[in-house]
Amino acid sequence: MTAEVRPIAASELADWLNALNAGFLTPARVTESDVVQRAKYTDLARLQGGFDTETGRCVASFRSFAQQLTVPGGAVVAASAVSNVTVTATHRRQGLLTRMMAAELAAAKARGEVLSTLIAAEYPIYGRYGYGPAASAAEWEIDVPRGGLDRRWSAPAGGARIDLVDAAEVRRVGPELHERLRAVTHGFIDRDERWWNLTTGLEELSHRPYKEKFHAVYRTAAGEVEGLAAYTVDDRWTDAKTPQNTLQVRGLLALSPAAERALWHFLCSIDWVQTVRTGYRAPDDLVAQLLPDPRAARVVTASDFLWVRLLDVVRALGARTYACPGVLVLEVTDPAGPAGGRYRLDAATGECEVTGDPADLRLDVGALGSLYLGDESALRLAALGRIDEERPGAVALADTVFRTARRPWCPDIF
Template sequence: MSIDVRTIAASELPTWLGAVATGFLTATPVTESDIAQRAKYTDLARTQGAFDPDTGRCVGTFRSFAQQITVPGGAQLPASAVSNVTVSPTHRRRGLLSRMMRAELTAAKERGEVLSTLIAAEYPIYGRYGYGPATAISEWEIDVPRTGLDPRWAAPEDGGRIDLVDAAEMRRVGPAVHERLRATTHGAIDRPERWWSLATGLEEISVRPYKPCFFAVYRSAAGEAEGVVSYRADGQWTDAKLPLNTVEVKDLVATTVAAQRALWHYLCSIDWVMKVRTGYRAPDDLVPSLLPDPRAARMVTDADYLWVRLLDVAAALGARTYAVPGSLVLEVTDPAGLAGGRFRLVAGTGAAACAPTTDPADLRLDVARLGSLYLGDGSAVRWAALGGIEELRPGALALADAVFRTARRPWCPDVF
């Protein structure tokens, strides 16, 4: 049986969405509203489907969209963000994902996108396509009574203020705060207008019904909005009428330490709240150390998150800044034939340069391992110990670690 893999037509969007729901184990029927909303923002030229000729059903899905990602030093690079990847359980192990991935990566390189990104639902799948885990996330559960925070706290000590706002005000204030954070946070990606519409309930899709949130804004003493948070609270009480409420943070963006401190203190000061779930944060987030007793924050999640696949090695490496100066010749292998070659990186604390070279290589690594190093979180020494990088010149591994690593770990606040 020959499965037809191709970009989809507008008329095929309903069956394509049905296949997405099947792949993600969602039995909720696709509604006319879902189809209409998807039609508005889905680029059909970047949307693939695999179709069974015997039944006409869509049995595999794949979509990409244009994305901007911040790299160390603040440059924002064009990326191809991959999402909605599924293969129906009846058609597994037939190479459908490989065909769709090959078509997308080839097209992305032709479009001039420097790299490709995705959030991997399963770890073993994407390494064979050249993706490497490049950021991680952590989540903490804060035991509020043990924090040591003053239970009589009523307002930030720095002269700032926290205001509860409605969804419309969050849509007005939030994007600018996020953009300021993204400018200084490597690993962060852009949020289109639709992100804010979904996050505030202006739009809703049936497979992910909107649950109302509280919204709050931190403003400095000068009146500048420097942080926003959206959160929900459950209604748990004991039989003895003692509150056991948990606050679940959906999104917290802050551009200053003062804003972070104030927002976390605010969440821990809400009456009836015994626990705060922080949502996905950077692994080196300040939140535990902002508490008088950091042990009150128990880590509950520690996992890989954003994966990166380089498509233009010279452009990607030349765009970021590096912790220390140094020169390395990297021999990059890429079975897909998209990004392989030998490149000399001349790193500086400011500008850097990277170009193809015929000089002898200092390190040999595949494109997936380079993706893991790219945003500053991976360790060349560690990957070498695991067999993923080969040192060809003594001292090159140590230099690579010093050059690539960043003082703060990269963080991608968003799923896509």
């Protein structure tokens, strides 16, 4: 069997969606509504497909879309987000993904996008295309009675309040809250209109029906929205008629420490709830330390999450800020081409330029992607053989320069 890779035509969208469902093991029939909805929100020019040359059937899918990524210091860079990547099991090992990825990276570079991002379903795949894990995620399971928060707690201090609201209110106040938080949190990405419509039930996918959630909004004494939590609760009781319910957080945004503390206290004080699952949080999230007994919060997930692949090193390194002054010359290897070269970074000014100066460090583009948002340690990468030090002390300087006080967090799967 042979297959060709090319952009898809509008008439092939249903076939492409069938390939996507097959690749993600979703045995759902593609409806006309699915096709119309996907066409409404998708730039078809950024969809690729692999097509069996004998049958004409779509056997691989690939999509990218424009995204904005907040980097350390609060600047926003233009990213090409990669998603919906599949190769049907019958057509593996034919280089379909490699061809689609090569076409996407060349197109993204031509569009002027600074970097590419993705959420990797499988770890081993994307490193060979220059991506590096750049932000991690963790989830905790809280034993509520052991946690020790006051179950009689009823309201935040200082005149603030928490209200249960409906999805329409979330649709009204959520986007502004998210934008305010995105401006100060590196690792955040933008959320479009469709994201908010899907999360509030204004739209739904045929294979993923909307499930109702509870929504809690935190308002300051002045009435300003500074926090929002969405959650679901199961219905479990023991034979002795004792509640054993688990609350699953579906999203929690907090603009201030007061809002964050209040929302977690609220969630851990709801009657009948014995266990709280926090959903994916930043790995240095405060939730465990907010409990009188932090050991009541057990880590159940700790994993890589957002991956970054630099396309324009000069613009990418010039966009973010750095923890301390220092000058580093980086020799970046990139077999695919876009990011390879030698670059001089002045962390004091944030200026980055192509240079012919001798290299202080040698690393591949994937390692640079892991350093980019401040989550990974240059010292760790050097110990792993991912960074070669050409000037004594350069690795230690890079570790201090690139790291951030708080770890990056991307709360969204895409």
